[in-house]
Amino acid sequence: MEPSTSGSIFDIKSRNFDVDAYISAQLKRKTLDELIKNEEEMVTSVRRLDSDVHQIVYENYNKFLTATNTVRKIQDEFSGLETGMSEIGSSMGKIQSLIGDLGGVLGRQHTDIAQLARSYRAVKSVQFIFHLPVTLQNYLDERKFATLIRIYLLAKSSLTAYSDLDKVSSVLNKCESIVKEAEGELRLLITSGQIDNTEEIVQAVELLEKLGVSKDDLQVDFLIAAQKCLKNDLVGLETKVEDVLDLVDRGCGTFLPNLTLFVDLHNRLFPETSQELLECVQELLTEFHAIVKRLFLSSGDPKDCSIVVRALDRYYRKMNACSQVLTSLNFSDDCIVLINEVSRHQMKISRIKIVDQLESAFQELRELVLSDGVDLSSCFPRLEQLLVFNVKTSLANLLLFTASDVTFSAIPASLFQNNFAISVHEDLLVGALIDVAEAVKKYSGASNETRFISPLVLLVIGVFLHHIAVKSTHYLMRLCEEQFLLVEKKNKKLTSVETVVGKLREAAQEVMKRFVDHKGLSCGESLAKAVESSSQLSTTPVGVRSAVRRVVDEIRELDTLLAQMLNDGKRELKSARVPRATIDTFQRDTLWSERVDFHDIIHFNRGSIISGVVKMFLKIFIEAVRAQTFGKHAIEQVQVDCYYLQRNLAPLVADEVIVNSLTDAALSSALKRSLDPVLLHPNKLMQLCEQSQQT
Numbered sequence: 001m002e003p004s005t006s007g008s009i010f011d012i013k014s015r016n017f018d019v020d021a022y023i024s025a026q027l028k029r030k031t032l033d034e035l036i037k038n039e040e041e042m043v044t045s046v047r048r049l050d051s052d053v054h055q056i057v058y059e060n061y062n063k064f065l066t067a068t069n070t071v072r073k074i075q076d077e078f079s080g081l082e083t084g085m086s087e088i089g090s091s092m093g094k095i096q097s098l099i100g101d102l103g104g105v106l107g108r109q110h111t112d113i114a115q116l117a118r119s120y121r122a123v124k125s126v127q128f129i130f131h132l133p134v135t136l137q138n139y140l141d142e143r144k145f146a147t148l149i150r151i152y153l154l155a156k157s158s159l160t161a162y163s164d165l166d167k168v169s170s171v172l173n174k175c176e177s178i179v180k181e182a183e184g185e186l187r188l189l190i191t192s193g194q195i196d197n198t199e200e201i202v203q204a205v206e207l208l209e210k211l212g213v214s215k216d217d218l219q220v221d222f223l224i225a226a227q228k229c230l231k232n233d234l235v236g237l238e239t240k241v242e243d244v245l246d247l248v249d250r251g252c253g254t255f256l257p258n259l260t261l262f263v264d265l266h267n268r269l270f271p272e273t274s275q276e277l278l279e280c281v282q283e284l285l286t287e288f289h290a291i292v293k294r295l296f297l298s299s300g301d302p303k304d305c306s307i308v309v310r311a312l313d314r315y316y317r318k319m320n321a322c323s324q325v326l327t328s329l330n331f332s333d334d335c336i337v338l339i340n341e342v343s344r345h346q347m348k349i350s351r352i353k354i355v356d357q358l359e360s361a362f363q364e365l366r367e368l369v370l371s372d373g374v375d376l377s378s379c380f381p382r383l384e385q386l387l388v389f390n391v392k393t394s395l396a397n398l399l400l401f402t403a404s405d406v407t408f409s410a411i412p413a414s415l416f417q418n419n420f421a422i423s424v425h426e427d428l429l430v431g432a433l434i435d436v437a438e439a440v441k442k443y444s445g446a447s448n449e450t451r452f453i454s455p456l457v458l459l460v461i462g463v464f465l466h467h468i469a470v471k472s473t474h475y476l477m478r479l480c481e482e483q484f485l486l487v488e489k490k491n492k493k494l495t496s497v498e499t500v501v502g503k504l505r506e507a508a509q510e511v512m513k514r515f516v517d518h519k520g521l522s523c524g525e526s527l528a529k530a531v532e533s534s535s536q537l538s539t540t541p542v543g544v545r546s547a548v549r550r551v552v553d554e555i556r557e558l559d560t561l562l563a564q565m566l567n568d569g570k571r572e573l574k575s576a577r578v579p580r581a582t583i584d585t586f587q588r589d590t591l592w593s594e595r596v597d598f599h600d601i602i603h604f605n606r607g608s609i610i611s612g613v614v615k616m617f618l619k620i621f622i623e624a625v626r627a628q629t630f631g632k633h634a635i636e637q638v639q640v641d642c643y644y645l646q647r648n649l650a651p652l653v654a655d656e657v658i659v660n661s662l663t664d665a666a667l668s669s670a671l672k673r674s675l676d677p678v679l680l681h682p683n684k685l686m687q688l689c690e691q692s693q694q695t
Helices: 002-010 019-029 032-141 145-161 166-191 198-210 215-237 244-269 274-296 302-325 332-368 376-402 417-444 455-483 497-533 546-566 583-590 606-626 632-652 656-672 682-694
Strands: none
Touching (some): 002 019, 019 032, 032 166, 145 198, 166 215, 198 215, 198 244, 215 244, 215 274, 244 274, 244 302, 274 302, 274 332, 302 332, 302 376, 332 376, 332 455, 376 417, 376 455, 376 546, 417 497, 455 546, 497 546, 497 606, 546 606, 546 632, 606 632, 632 682
């Protein structure tokens, strides 16, 4: 007994159905995704059932009202009929008695009376015929076309029979002229395009048919007039359109009702010529669909996505209603195609806006770095927040296309939702991130637009893109997959996170390489100018050149900024290298210098970035040294500068061997270009550098 009881509790059709037990069982048995899917199916089924029930109730209610009115009319008519029959019965009795009395009196004069009656009828007929034009004209003026044509048709045979008489022929011509005018008025009713005058048009067609007008001609005139009227409605739709929802409301409020009325009226008047009607309606609906589609696809602001979805939902419902009136035409396929096109258009403009807003933020950043006291470490988080916010907003807007309260959510998933979800992932999210990478790449080149850009802008953009690659991309792609139910569709050809991250990392690397080159070139030019201006000193150096100190200060500031932006920890302290005492010792050590690779990949840490900058400007420094000839004191100055650079830069780079090798190469080149190559004593050299360090 227990299984059957349990089954009846969970059976929604059973009298013993228990809601709480059913919900508890569902929560235990099914996952969250299955429950959500089950809920969407139930919502769709309930909505469809509710719509069917409303339609059935509405139809039965109309039938009930009609039947009630009919019964009341019959009841009233029978009541009046009973009274009338009683009165008629008494009247007939009186008439019968009078006839009996008159029969006796008039029986003897029957022949004379019959002759008199025939004469009277003849006189009345002649009188009626000669007054017929006036009578018909009065009916024409009063627009009583039915009476006019009925009387004309009754008199036509008699008039035609005696048309050889001049008077009768004149009357016939006048009558035909009046009837022609009436025919013109009736044709005007049909060709005026006023479809809402249903009864007048029906009467006009019936009367014209009685006059012998071809039904085919009437049908052609009616189609042309109605088509012209409906096309005027379409022209009116495109004027003063506020938005797509306004267009759909106006179209569904004027054009589609008029079209439906036109179809009903045509089927009532010309039921046997449906093919011409279908061709006409197909042309009108195609034009209406083109107007709606054109406005849907002209929307340029993603913020209007909710309005677009509402308008699309309303349009889909109204076109489905038209399909019920015109069962021979199928508008469903065109509507589904439109839904897919509009959704793709919304993805396109959302994707464009994401990139445009980010590029605007880049322009603001270029202006911001020109200000004093700007906190660059807070700039790239704002860029990241802007991108994430815009992407999430776009995903939320597009999620409206799959909401359960829109009518086209009942479309089979294979026709819309499956491809839509994949398109959101590929065309919007992946496409937008790749567009961002491409937009950033232009800052890695030396185009006219970015030639004089501040290196700090390049640094912020590079770090921003790196953060997007390692953090936000994973979050956004996972969010998209969850919102659009793509978690279970991994077998589909979706772009992997690794592919997108790879493109973002590549763009970040290029921008950071441009920053390193830009910064290294700037520092290198300062060192080169210092070398050129002091190649022939006349006195012993008293300290490190100011240009060298400025370069070291800039590198330290960059190191501090990178520590804030990249959250790097404290550096490990390294002991300074003791300078060589003699030229022989120095030249022997330089034989074992490490080879420096100037094309290493820039990694997003302080050591790698600083190393790239240092290698760049020390290489320029070496080339500047090789281009000069040095005296005794000038070579000493180069020695002081090289030791100062080695002492202060070695702790900042990833590998101090780089600085040691390059400074040794610079000093070695200077010694080769010196006429009197003598080095300062190490103690003197260290003293000069310490003094410069303290000033």
